[in-house]
Amino acid sequence: MNLNEIGLAWLVPGLLLLLALAVWSVRRLAAFDAHSLVGDALGKYGTPLLFGAWVLLFWQLLTQAFDVPRVLLPAPSLIAQSLAAGWGVLAGDFVQTVLHSVLIGLVLGCGLGFATGVLIDRSPFLQRGLLPLAALASTVPLVGIAPIMVMWFGFDWHSKAAVVVLMTFFPMLVNTLAGLAEAGHMERDLMRSYGAGYWRTLFSLRIPVALPFVFNALKINSTLAMIGAIVAEFFGSPTAGLGFRISTEAARMNMGLVWAAIVVAALAGSLLYGVLGWVERRATFWHPSVRRG
Amino acid sequence: MADVLMARRAPTEPSFAAAQWQRFGPIVTVLAIVLMLWYAAAVWLNAPQVIERVLSNQPGWGAADLMRLTWAMERPVLPAPHQIALDFYSSLVDWPVDSPRNLLFHTYVTASATLLGFVMGSVLGALLAVAIVHSRSLDRSLFPWVIASQTVPVLAIAPIIIVILGSMGLTGLFPKSIISAYLCFFPVTVALVKGLRSPGVLELELLHTYAASAPQAFWKLRVPASLPFLFPALRVGIAAGLVGAIVGELPTGAQAGLGARLLTGSYYGNTVQIWSALVMASLLGLALTGAVALAERWLTPGMKK
Numbered sequence: 276m277n278l279n280e281i282g283l284a285w286l287v288p289g290l291l292l293l294l295a296l297a298v299w300s301v302r303r304l305a306a307f308d309a310h311s312l313v314g315d316a317l318g319k320y321g322t323p324l325l326f327g328a329w330v331l332l333f334w335q336l337l338t339q340a341f342d343v344p345r346v347l348l349p350a351p352s353l354i355a356q357s358l359a360a361g362w363g364v365l366a367g368d369f370v371q372t373v374l375h376s377v378l379i380g381l382v383l384g385c386g387l388g389f390a391t392g393v394l395i396d397r398s399p400f401l402q403r404g405l406l407p408l409a410a411l412a413s414t415v416p417l418v419g420i421a422p423i424m425v426m427w428f429g430f431d432w433h434s435k436a437a438v439v440v441l442m443t444f445f446p447m448l449v450n451t452l453a454g455l456a457e458a459g460h461m462e463r464d465l466m467r468s469y470g471a472g473y474w475r476t477l478f479s480l481r482i483p484v485a486l487p488f489v490f491n492a493l494k495i496n497s498t499l500a501m502i503g504a505i506v507a508e509f510f511g512s513p514t515a516g517l518g519f520r521i522s523t524e525a526a527r528m529n530m531g532l533v534w535a536a537i538v539v540a541a542l543a544g545s546l547l548y549g550v551l552g553w554v555e556r557r558a559t560f561w562h563p564s565v566r567r568g
Numbered sequence: 569m570a571d572v573l574m575a576r577r578a579p580t581e582p583s584f585a586a587a588q589w590q591r592f593g594p595i596v597t598v599l600a601i602v603l604m605l606w607y608a609a610a611v612w613l614n615a616p617q618v619i620e621r622v623l624s625n626q627p628g629w630g631a632a633d634l635m636r637l638t639w640a641m642e643r644p645v646l647p648a649p650h651q652i653a654l655d656f657y658s659s660l661v662d663w664p665v666d667s668p669r670n671l672l673f674h675t676y677v678t679a680s681a682t683l684l685g686f687v688m689g690s691v692l693g694a695l696l697a698v699a700i701v702h703s704r705s706l707d708r709s710l711f712p713w714v715i716a717s718q719t720v721p722v723l724a725i726a727p728i729i730i731v732i733l734g735s736m737g738l739t740g741l742f743p744k745s746i747i748s749a750y751l752c753f754f755p756v757t758v759a760l761v762k763g764l765r766s767p768g769v770l771e772l773e774l775l776h777t778y779a780a781s782a783p784q785a786f787w788k789l790r791v792p793a794s795l796p797f798l799f800p801a802l803r804v805g806i807a808a809g810l811v812g813a814i815v816g817e818l819p820t821g822a823q824a825g826l827g828a829r830l831l832t833g834s835y836y837g838n839t840v841q842i843w844s845a846l847v848m849a850s851l852l853g854l855a856l857t858g859a860v861a862l863a864e865r866w867l868t869p870g871m872k873k
Contacts, residue, residue, distance in 0.1 A: 414853045
């Protein structure tokens with residue numbers, strides 16, 4: 276379909292009409308508030324999906340109608356083509372960035388943060404020393420450590436995982452400590468009256484109570500980890516990885532593949548977040564924010 | 569949060585010195601431990617190179633020689649803290665402020681990109697939040713995407729923005745601040761939507777009984793009520809904006825800015841330069857979030873938790 280052949284005279288009113296239709300349909304669906312389960316789901320999930328679909332359609336139409344240069348903004352169809360054509364390459368990038376750098380770094384960083392939290396929970400002295408440091412780490416652009424990690428651990432995923440470990444450690448530490456402090460005196464006294472020792476109290480009461488905090492940190496960290504791994508690849512990487520793909524293809528003006536790599540990164544980030552959210556609902560089914568009705 | 573932990577364990581009525589120790593002792597101790605570990609790590613990491621290059625042809629060298637040399641290498645694997653401090657100091661005073669060899673020059677470039685982006689991002693984010701609060705359609709169609717986009721590594725888009733704007737002839741400050749703005753934007757919108765909705769039915773109805781108009785209700789109730797939500801988001805936003813500005817300096821090999829300094833350091837293996845750029849970036853991050861915290865104290869007096 277070439278919109279140029281239709282001519283500008285028809286194009287503008289046509290687009291305006293379509294825009295009016297889009298606004299009307301989105302407003303209509305947003306106002307939809309049936310008190311049934313289906314109606315509720317339609318309003319809640321249907322509206323953003325419809326909105327997204329309209330945005331994609333207008334993106335497609337506008338880029339074609341006004342011949343927007345590919346470098347500036349490729350049409351969604353072109354991105355989809357690049358995605359299909361570069362599938363093998365992007366799958367390799369996904370394995371390199373997400374399965375190696377992000378997942379390994381995330382597990383190590385969060386594991387270390389959690390273990391440190393549990394260990395220093397018994398020492399108020401260390402807590403008061405480490406918490407300001409953790410607060411400091413949240414204001415500091417930690418990702419700047421990437422070039423040093425690349426020098427130390429080489430170009431492969433080890434250096435990226437190291438950056439991810441550093442970025443994810445402190446949020447996990449802070450949240451673990453806050454979570455462990457969450458168990459109230461009543462509950463602790465109850466555990467004592469049952470004759471439960473430190474470890475039993477830790478595993479049966481305090482860690483379960485801390486889980487919402489821990490999952491909160493995990494979700495924050497999943498985003499941080501993707502950012503850390505991708506940015507660390509800008510400083511040097513083997514010839515695979517989403518960050519590597521984005522920066523090299525952008526330099527070659529191959530924007531279709533760049534956008535395809537960004538789509539993969541976005542999907543990977545959302546997937547990671549979604550999986551964590553699903554596990555959270557399973558693990559903390561008792562928490563008021565999860566419980567319904 | 570730290571305050572809560574401290575308050576819970578603070579003993580009753582300590583003396584002044586004890587109170588100061590309570591407050592700063594742990595931090596000083598932890599910092600001292602970190603410094604000691606750092607020096608030890610510097611010896612450990614730099615030792616192979618030192619032994620291979622210098623000490624292998626000097627028979628009978630001892631631990632003192634090893635320590636002296638590993639803490640004074642030209643291009644160490646891990647520079648000792650005092651080397652970083654010296655380089656940091658000399659890069660601040662040895663050159664005029666407008667020279668690209670002066671770290672302050674790079675800091676200025678990055679800070680101005682961050683601040684410009686922060687202002688643009690916060691204003692846009694606030695406008696969008698107001699629109700979302702007042703329009704059910706936007707709330708239901710757009711807001712889910714705003715939330716979902718927080719799970720996406722937005723920084724990945726940085727090279728594209730630089731390239732796109734570069735091909736349009738825009739270089740320098742503006743493209744970087746677009747990235748900063750983009751990163752500030754989402755936390756501000758999400759927090760402000762929450763904050764503008766935070767007044768309860770009771771408060772809204774009270775204003776209704778006062779015959780307050782919608783704009784009055786907005787300015788006198790919703791906006792003040794949203795401030796405690798807004799400022800934490802602004803702190804997150806400006807820290808993220810700094811990361812955005814630094815990352816924005818990477819992909820095109822920018823000539824100026826802390827990111828460029830990191831990149832040239834990593835190209836030429838100049839580790840000390842990387843570390844002092846990192847120290848500067850950290851100080852800048854602290855200064856920026858500190859400025860937001862100061863503004864928070866000014867604008868929300870009596871709201872201290």
